[in-house]
Amino acid sequence: MAEPRQKRTRDPVETREAILRAARTLLAKDGPEAISLSEVAHLAGVNRGTAYQHFKTRENLIEATADGVSEQMFRAVFGDPETIGERQVEDVDIADTTDRLVNFAMDNPELGRIWLLQLLSSPDPTADPFWREYEGSLERFASTDNSREGVDAEVLSVIMLASAFLWPVWARSHAHGEEERRALAHRFSQEFLRLSMYGSVQPDRYPQVAERLGRKVAKPAKLRAVGK
Incomplete structure (x- = not known):
């Protein structure tokens, strides 16, 4: 039987x-x-x-998926979340962190899309661990003597991250093969770092812009959760 x-x-x-x-x-x-x-x-x-x-619920599923993506990004760019508090601003390798972000975005365009969509639709973007660490690291940097005066960490974070996750879309549309995608990732890292280090224009050629940026301005309003 x-x-x-x-x-x-x-x-x-x-x-x-x-x-x-x-x-x-x-x-x-x-x-x-x-x-x-x-x-x-x-x-x-x-x-x-x-x-x-x-x-x-589907909301539970979407939230868990977004949280998992954020944690994956966090580990790829910053390392273990458990030890991140031990890191000092002076210990951060800007070039290495940039390369890790750009390479992660190039290798995982779908995850970048998920993360951006969820961040944009969130009533409280500051609750996202990856965003909080990225923007927070720029905020900490902006408070040191290594930073130019008047850096708006929040705006700079949006510019940097949006461009980092848009570039792979461009690269995959125009690159032929993995080797060319790697070259495009390197190009982006290089320009990313150049803009961070030197900016894009000669200040003496644009005195009106230099004057505007040199003025004292009110501290920018930070992102707030809806309803708070």
């Missing part, structure tokens, strides 16, 4: 990661509005009930 067939058991951690991978794929492709637990479950190869066991 044949033995009864044993029911296959799934690893809960592996199942959760499969669901999150599927959610990342759909978020990058269609954005959060198009996400449903049913569609994510289908792509992940699990039934809908299993998906609901891990994530009670």
Whole structure:
């Protein structure tokens, strides 16, 4: 007599990661509005009930997916979040950090898209760990003698990160093969650093702009959570 067939058991951690991978794929492709637990479950190869066991609502799933992307970016660019508090501003290698950011963006354009979409739609962007560390590191740098006077860390962070995640879209549209994409990533890092170090114009050729930037201005308003 044949033995009864044993029911296959799934690893809960592996199942959760499969669901999150599927959610990342759909978020990058269609954005959060198009996400449903049913569609994510289908792509992940699990039934809908299993998906609901891990994530009670689609909002829970989207939030968990975005948090995972933010943590992945954080580790790739800054290292272990547990030890980040031990780092001093003077210890930061600006060129190395720039290269890590640009290479991560080039290798993971879909993750960059997810992160940007979620940050833009968030009622409180400062709650995102990667944004908080990136903008915070520029804020700390701006308070040192190594910085030019009057740096607006928040605005500079938006400019830098938006361009870092837009460049891979351009590169993948125009590059032929991995070697050319690497070359484009290097070009971006170089220009990124040049702008940080020297700016784009000769100040004496634009005295009106130099005068404007030299004026004392009110401290810029920081991002605030909606309703606060």
